[in-house]
Amino acid sequence: MTTPQPTLPPALNFIAGRWQDDPQAARLPVHDPATAQPLGDIPLSGAASVEAAVQAARTAFRDPAWRGLPPIARERLLHRLADLIDAHAAELAAIEALDNGKPIAFASTVDLPLAAMWVRYMAGWPSKLHGRCIAPALQPAGSHHAYTLRQPVGVVAAIVPWNFPLVLALWKIAPALAAGCTVVLKPAEQTPYSAIRLAQLIEQAGFPPGVFNLLLGDGTTGQALATHPGVAKISFTGSTATGQRLVAAVARPLTRLTLELGGKSPTLILPDADLSVAIPGAAQAVFFNSGQVCFAGTRLYVPRPLLDPVLDGIAQVIDAFPIGAGSDPATRLGPVVSARQLDHVLGRIEAGRAAGARCVLGGHRIDRPGYFVAPTVLLTEDRHNPAVRDEIFGPVLTVTPYDDPEALVELANDSDYGLAAHVYTRDLGRAHQLAQQLEAGTVWVNTQLTPDPAIPFGGLKQSGWGRENGEEVFAHYTETRSVIIKTA
């Protein structure tokens, strides 16, 4: 059984409030990951479209129709958008399941509620963003009046990946609009359709033309957008390699940049953990969304005496996951997103095995059309094994037994990445200690994968720069301006 196939919106750019093609652009096919069949194609938008989108966003940024709005009116527009996302949730979830391959069961209960709630949370902020009055330290009391303003930075280039196409686009669009910025969104070339539908809803919500613009294309389009001098701020989520390329690209214009990049997050089961919580938690932390989650718990550390029960428990959890097309409501584990990702994941499994990891579950492509990888567990005690070190971004877990709990922090921190960590223990004192010692932007204790719009999120080391969400995100979308007035 499958849900009815949604009608996909036309693959057009949305620039200055108008839907337009890029007639000069080459076209790139978009595939259904569950069948490998084409769903349609998108323009690889070129320089003229990038120019038009950035200019539209610049014009809208200066236009009193947006700049002059009372903050409460920006709130109302965002609430209207959240209402529209809710009203079209079933359709958007079906698009997400078809385009990305993720199970509709999760698209409709995780992605879509989160998408709307992110917008609602951010809708509360426009009227609460303000500067401060500051007494100058060096001037006689009462002789000067000094204060700060929080000004929106300008045009935001939001460049997003394919694993949570709608949610991650809104992680950027909602706070940028709340701050009073204008936006050019470049969705991932593998998963453009929910962003196109979102752009239609943003138009319907009544945002002034040019406040939000959509540019379809691949990395070349993304690079042209990111390096455009009219862009004030780049908010990027994607691979560490692309993040590094962006850092090099903005060295000259010094464009503000936040980077939410890769991860290789550890899951630590402590000897006192409640295994009835830890085992399903550890499995969910890596297999949810077929492991295509930047903060997935991909390295599991288990006390040696608990290794067999934990491996058995994970095998049982995996056995209970129906594998299939995202559009099948029974599916809990879908395909990976693309043929390229399939090759990458299988190649990384092979590299791990070749370096000595023992495959205790899965380890192969599933024999059916589409890009399906069997949930895989690799057992290794070698911290240098490539499966332990490299981000795989697929349903692949490495398991390492340990003897000395005191050595755990060093083991967990031995990674180029620092996005998240998951800890299972009944000892809350130890949990608080670990929360300080683990090199991770988020530490989950006795739970996993629960991002929240109120809670800052981001990484250390090669996992990125800056924090999204919560009040902290506005540090990226606003600029502090100081005003000093001599009064006497």
Ligand code: ADP
């Ligand atoms: P992946 O390798 O998993 O596809 P990427 O980091 O390449 O991840 O892609 C994430 C997003 O970044 C996508 O929207 C993609 O088109 C875009 N992108 C890729 N390369 C560049 C680049 N050099 N500059 C800007 N954006 C890019």
